[in-house]
Amino acid sequence: MSDPHSRAAAGHSAQTHGTDGRHKEDFLRKYVFSNDHKVIGIQYGITSLIFLLFGFTLMMMMRWQLAYPEQPIPAMRFALPFGLVGLIVLAFSRLRPGIHMVVGMAILLMGWLVYWLATNDEMMPGGIMLPEFYNSLGAMHGTIMVFLGVVPLAVGAFGNYVMPLQIGAPDMAFPKLNMISYWVYFVGGVVMLSSFFVPGGAANSGWTSYPPLSDIATTGQTAWLIGMVFLITSSLLGSVNFIVTIIQLRAKGLAFMRLPFFVWAQFVTAFLLLLAFPPLEAAGILQLMDRLAGTSFFLPSGLVVSGELLPNTGGGSPLLWQHLFWFLAHPEVYVLILPAMGIIAEIIANNTRKPLWGYKSLVYAAAFLGFMSFIVWAHHMFLTGMGTSISSFFQTTTMIISIPSVIILSALLISLHGGSIRFNSAMLFALAFLPMFGIGGLTGLPLGLSSSDIALHDTYYVIGHFHYVVAPGTIFALFAGIYYWFPKVTGRILNERLGKVHFWGSFVCMNVIFFPMLIQGLAGVSRRLYDGGSQYAHALGVLYLNEWMSVGAWAMALFQVVFVVNLFLSLRKGEAAAQNHWQATTLDWSATPTPPVAHGNFARVPEVFRGPYEYSVPGAAADFTPQNQPL
Amino acid sequence: MEIPYTVDARPDTGLYNAKLGIWLFLASEVMLFGALFTSYILLRVGAPVWPRGSEILNVPLATINTVVLISSSITMVMSWASLKMKDFKKYRVFMGLTFLLGVAFLVIKSFEYGAKFEHHLFPSNNTFFAIYFTLTGLHGLHVIGGMIVNAYFWGPGSRMWKTDPERFTNRVEVAGLYWHFVDLVWIFLFPVLYLL
Numbered sequence: 001m002s003d004p005h006s007r008a009a010a011g012h013s014a015q016t017h018g019t020d021g022r023h024k025e026d027f028l029r030k031y032v033f034s035n036d037h038k039v040i041g042i043q044y045g046i047t048s049l050i051f052l053l054f055g056f057t058l059m060m061m062m063r064w065q066l067a068y069p070e071q072p073i074p075a076m077r078f079a080l081p082f083g084l085v086g087l088i089v090l091a092f093s094r095l096r097p098g099i100h101m102v103v104g105m106a107i108l109l110m111g112w113l114v115y116w117l118a119t120n121d122e123m124m125p126g127g128i129m130l131p132e133f134y135n136s137l138g139a140m141h142g143t144i145m146v147f148l149g150v151v152p153l154a155v156g157a158f159g160n161y162v163m164p165l166q167i168g169a170p171d172m173a174f175p176k177l178n179m180i181s182y183w184v185y186f187v188g189g190v191v192m193l194s195s196f197f198v199p200g201g202a203a204n205s206g207w208t209s210y211p212p213l214s215d216i217a218t219t220g221q222t223a224w225l226i227g228m229v230f231l232i233t234s235s236l237l238g239s240v241n242f243i244v245t246i247i248q249l250r251a252k253g254l255a256f257m258r259l260p261f262f263v264w265a266q267f268v269t270a271f272l273l274l275l276a277f278p279p280l281e282a283a284g285i286l287q288l289m290d291r292l293a294g295t296s297f298f299l300p301s302g303l304v305v306s307g308e309l310l311p312n313t314g315g316g317s318p319l320l321w322q323h324l325f326w327f328l329a330h331p332e333v334y335v336l337i338l339p340a341m342g343i344i345a346e347i348i349a350n351n352t353r354k355p356l357w358g359y360k361s362l363v364y365a366a367a368f369l370g371f372m373s374f375i376v377w378a379h380h381m382f383l384t385g386m387g388t389s390i391s392s393f394f395q396t397t398t399m400i401i402s403i404p405s406v407i408i409l410s411a412l413l414i415s416l417h418g419g420s421i422r423f424n425s426a427m428l429f430a431l432a433f434l435p436m437f438g439i440g441g442l443t444g445l446p447l448g449l450s451s452s453d454i455a456l457h458d459t460y461y462v463i464g465h466f467h468y469v470v471a472p473g474t475i476f477a478l479f480a481g482i483y484y485w486f487p488k489v490t491g492r493i494l495n496e497r498l499g500k501v502h503f504w505g506s507f508v509c510m511n512v513i514f515f516p517m518l519i520q521g522l523a524g525v526s527r528r529l530y531d532g533g534s535q536y537a538h539a540l541g542v543l544y545l546n547e548w549m550s551v552g553a554w555a556m557a558l559f560q561v562v563f564v565v566n567l568f569l570s571l572r573k574g575e576a577a578a579q580n581h582w583q584a585t586t587l588d589w590s591a592t593p594t595p596p597v598a599h600g601n602f603a604r605v606p607e608v609f610r611g612p613y614e615y616s617v618p619g620a621a622a623d624f625t626p627q628n629q630p631l
Numbered sequence: 632m633e634i635p636y637t638v639d640a641r642p643d644t645g646l647y648n649a650k651l652g653i654w655l656f657l658a659s660e661v662m663l664f665g666a667l668f669t670s671y672i673l674l675r676v677g678a679p680v681w682p683r684g685s686e687i688l689n690v691p692l693a694t695i696n697t698v699v700l701i702s703s704s705i706t707m708v709m710s711w712a713s714l715k716m717k718d719f720k721k722y723r724v725f726m727g728l729t730f731l732l733g734v735a736f737l738v739i740k741s742f743e744y745g746a747k748f749e750h751h752l753f754p755s756n757n758t759f760f761a762i763y764f765t766l767t768g769l770h771g772l773h774v775i776g777g778m779i780v781n782a783y784f785w786g787p788g789s790r791m792w793k794t795d796p797e798r799f800t801n802r803v804e805v806a807g808l809y810w811h812f813v814d815l816v817w818i819f820l821f822p823v824l825y826l827l
Contacts, residue, residue, distance in 0.1 A: 171632065248644060278659050278666060294753070296758065
């Protein structure tokens, strides 16, 4: 094993290396079914990054279809990068079992799956994408990115790894439950991926799975529902664990108003996951009943499919699904963005070397945001004909919820004022997050107003809007977090030069990909068109943008290769990190060794004496005063 | 490494970890069944006709089942109280009774289901039966889950009484909170499906 945990735990494991049998069991307990929140966090991190890569590749295949409709796809060109990266990572492993080997094999497997999909005669006859397959790719891209990529990375990986360190806890409150959460998530991911192989392919009713379409869709939809039940269960168990840990295991002296903002963000997020996911689970159960037991919860009476009356009992309501789905999926938006804001807050305070501006307003805004996110869901449904009075209620709450978001963004922006900023890779991503999330948020306002939404609903404008929030928003924050905490996890620093190439490349590409979507959307191009809109006269003027966006997406992929290579190169050859490498005030850096002690995190149980961001305190010895430094 | 507050309550919150955990879990369960009950209301108000549950479902059997479940909640409390009074033998009796009452509930329920299937009444018949089978089926799964936990604490899990009696008592309390919740769900299900 090359990863530093084995080094940190070398003393511990040296005694058990005696016989092979005992060593094997030790390996399973320590790296596969580990109860240690740090190992579980790393497991979440690796798995979700691979899923992000895979979801991104599905999108690149869609972008080929949009840019060059009806032209055969060059399957090798899509699978080859996976093959190359996989082989590079495998080469790092020197063919010994360990993290490099597992990841290398996983990436090669992904490459094979991509190649298999792109050359599959049922889905891509002659290399030309069938509309049904385009729909599958769209549904699976959304599902994988949200439920298997971003949330597990933001909450499962960062929350699991960093939060207990920041509150001075030896582990999560329920370590075994934590391990189970990860493996349930893993099974959910495998179920989702395996749905590509069932007859008719993966789910193809969009990531929102609206009935009646999803009720009568091919078998892949059933796999999607079963996969979702696993993912929801994993989130539920995880969120219970997070909340209990934050409430019960804070170190002595760590009052709630001394928690780093990252912990607050995770705390609110956990409540959203806990309370918003069960309604989707209920909806999933009802849809499974519709598909398997012949009920018609979501099927209206007199439904005609392909010219034939559907032999169902009827009496169901398609709108019911939309209510249950968005009751989850709107809070889910804040599940995506809150941990990102938490990461950004940590990095901005650390790299401006001054306290966050308005810590209390940040905390109150995050809590209010969490509460409000439960009563805005129907702004996704203005066009369902639910009536103007309900629309005006949800339009009002939607305008109200923009206030705490603006408070958070403003506080972070004002925090920059007067700081002596260190422009490292983490900070560059954090700085880019602010305007990118700003664009994402502001483009959301016209969608939240029921009258302007009539024109924009289901156009590429919507796609542009939420991708600005999640892609150059949340994903940039996650990149920032990786650059910031990688030294903590591995004991080595990521290469700054490669990091900056990664940043500037991604920054330009993100905007090349997503800004034209806003233009296309305003021109009226609908989303979910497998030919990108070439059948519509009103779309013809903006159709040339499709090729731009696609080229942007493929260029984006190249810059991610730089990132992956940086990860594995630095793991092997990176510069060693100091104990408190960024000279941070929070316990994760100031009170633990780097990397932290394998069991129990802390060499000495920390005690907290002050607030989270005491940077550049006048009269202090250094420009940072750690939370655990006695008064 | 020891996780703090697995047995004793944290002074400022007054809770031990598992108790807070189970309350949070139950909050999510409230949202799960809440969403299903809401769906029931929405489907019912949207339906032109809705059958009266008392005319097609077996009210006497369901009444017996209500009594059975409430009794099992009482025996569950008694089993925990016995542990608090350090009487392990009594605990075994009451926990065993709780489990058996769970079995009784499921047996009665299966008679009900069997009678419906015999008359060719399936979830696919109409929306009433769809929601009836979905809600009672999901509740049945929760009962089975609780019975597995209770059986474990009656049998192999009770070895902890010898090594860590306080922690074991806490575990039984937490299992009890879940069991009462399952009971409570039935108390809502019974009038909603059978009587209204």
